[in-house]
Amino acid sequence: MTTRIPLMAGNWKMNLNHLEAIAQVQKLSQYLTDAKHDFATAEAAVLVPYTDLRSVQTLVDSDNLPIEYGAQDVSEHASGAYTGDISADMLKSLGVKFCAVGHSERREYYGETDALVNAKVRALAAADIVSIVCVGEALEIRKAGNHVPYTVDSLKGSIADLSPEELAKTVIAYEPVWAIGTGEVATPADAQEVIGALREAIAEMYDADVADAMRILYGGSVKSGNVAEIMAEKDIDGALVGGASLDPEEFSKIVRFADHA
Numbered sequence: 001m002t003t004r005i006p007l008m009a010g011n012w013k014m015n016l017n018h019l020e021a022i023a024q025v026q027k028l029s030q031y032l033t034d035a036k037h038d039f040a041t042a043e044a045a046v047l048v049p050y051t052d053l054r055s056v057q058t059l060v061d062s063d064n065l066p067i068e069y070g071a072q073d074v075s076e077h078a079s080g081a082y083t084g085d086i087s088a089d090m091l092k093s094l095g096v097k098f099c100a101v102g103h104s105e106r107r108e109y110y111g112e113t114d115a116l117v118n119a120k121v122r123a124l125a126a127a128d129i130v131s132i133v134c135v136g137e138a139l140e141i142r143k144a145g146n147h148v149p150y151t152v153d154s155l156k157g158s159i160a161d162l163s164p165e166e167l168a169k170t171v172i173a174y175e176p177v178w179a180i181g182t183g184e185v186a187t188p189a190d191a192q193e194v195i196g197a198l199r200e201a202i203a204e205m206y207d208a209d210v211a212d213a214m215r216i217l218y219g220g221s222v223k224s225g226n227v228a229e230i231m232a233e234k235d236i237d238g239a240l241v242g243g244a245s246l247d248p249e250e251f252s253k254i255v256r257f258a259d260h261a
Helices: 018-034 050-063 088-092 104-110 114-126 139-143 147-158 188-205 208-213 227-231 248-255
Strands: 007-011 043-047 068-071 098-101 130-135 170-174 216-219 238-241
Touching: 007 098, 007 216, 007 248, 018 043, 018 050, 018 248, 043 098, 050 068, 088 114, 098 114, 114 130, 114 147, 130 147, 139 147, 147 188, 170 188, 188 208, 188 216, 188 227, 227 238, 238 248
Parallel strands: 007 043, 007 238, 043 068, 068 098, 098 130, 130 170, 170 216, 216 238
Antiparallel strands: none
């Protein structure tokens, strides 16, 4: 029986200034507290813009909130003449636990490759920050029936040559591009097919124990109305939530998926 603790990570994308972020986290905490959510059964995290991190850190630390927080991207460089970049050590100094890398929007709009994602994962692991490594296929790849090999190959490139210790500091997120922000959602069986294949690939690259310990999330139009069905699949360990995470009440219901299974 798996001991993987589900993770619900809300990706705010480029939304909410630092004052709005404080109100957002306070509301989320209140909804979860009122519902008497047991954080041992599902972890809640928010991935916020860089400008919100210090405010969220101060709030979480001062009020001892059981909500984790993280960043949406990181530089592959440790320091230097890289104007606009943010290093893993900078994030570490703000108490960041998670950081998304290789999100489909970064891959599509900024041309990020699996090799670049791999370098970012290594940078985060060195700073003891958990990477949320995003992989997934576009609609044309899905229609051609190549979604499983495509996504597995992307995963292999993104985690290539990581040590077991580095891999232990990663979470995988399967996000079919065609289901992000479109209202479309992969069926639970669709998600399980790919996520199961990703877990098998990790077992082949490392071993069965490493694969069994790996948390693999689903991302793509996740809502409170469909999360329980998605989470019922054996290999799905949580969700990377986009738009719905901007509604604290709705996101709290997603975190509490077991309450309405």
